[in-house]
Amino acid sequence: MKKILAVVIILATSLSFASAQKFAFVDSEYILGNIPSYKSAQEQVDKLSNEWQKEVETKLADIDKMYKDFQSEKVLLTEEMKTKREDEIVKREQDVKDLQKKYFGRDGMLFKKRQELIKPIQDEVYNAVKALAAEQGYAIIFDTSSNAGILYSNPKSDKSDEVLQRLGYKN
Numbered sequence: 001m002k003k004i005l006a007v008v009i010i011l012a013t014s015l016s017f018a019s020a021q022k023f024a025f026v027d028s029e030y031i032l033g034n035i036p037s038y039k040s041a042q043e044q045v046d047k048l049s050n051e052w053q054k055e056v057e058t059k060l061a062d063i064d065k066m067y068k069d070f071q072s073e074k075v076l077l078t079e080e081m082k083t084k085r086e087d088e089i090v091k092r093e094q095d096v097k098d099l100q101k102k103y104f105g106r107d108g109m110l111f112k113k114r115q116e117l118i119k120p121i122q123d124e125v126y127n128a129v130k131a132l133a134a135e136q137g138y139a140i141i142f143d144t145s146s147n148a149g150i151l152y153s154n155p156k157s158d159k160s161d162e163v164l165q166r167l168g169y170k171n
Contacts, residue, residue, distance in 0.1 A: 021139035024132075026160045029145035031125055034164050041117035049110055052103040059096045063089060128166040132159055 032038045070085045077085065103109050133141050141159065164170040 022137055023140050023142070024136075024138045024157045024159045025142040025144045026129060026158070026163055027145050028125065028143050030160050031163050031167075032121070034169055035121060035125075035167065036169075038118065038121045041121060044117060045110070045114050048113055049104075052110065056096060056100055056103070059092070059099065063092050063096065066092065124167065125163065128163045129159075132162055132166060 066085075066089055070082075070089065074082060101108060105111070129141055132138070138159075144158075161170055
């Protein structure tokens with residue numbers, strides 16, 4: 001009997017703590033979309049990405065042309081010339097793969113540029129959300145921009161505008 005009473009008291013206590021916690025949400029896409037420096041940084045990153053992608057596509061088109069030329073001239077070439085051309089095509093393909101990795105790889109130039117331009121803005125938003133949570137006593141602040149696991153959210157709990165206000169982008 002004492003064990004059951006102890007379990008009931010523990011459950012009641014934990015439920016009262018859980019109900020006392022405050023929750024809120026923000027929409028990070030909305031917040032970032034209202035920060036002019038973020039838009040500018042994203043445009044720069046997109047422009048670089050497009051330029052690099054065009055460069056890679058041009059090189060791939062050149063390789064494709066080389067391969068088609070090789071296929072059409074193959075019957076006229078000696079074995080030594082065939083081998084030389086094949087090696088050249090393979091070398092260029094490898095160069096393009098290396099270039100793609102340099103630009104778009106895990107630690108590539110695009111990743112580094114994104115880290116340089118966008119991450120400081122994201123960190124600033126994170127710090128503003130963290131300060132808001134600390135000041136107003138929120139246990140958890142969800143991000144609704146990805147809608148991952150949030151089926152309903154009350155607009156009264158949306159703190160996105162307060163975050164923008166803390167960052168100085170909204171009155």
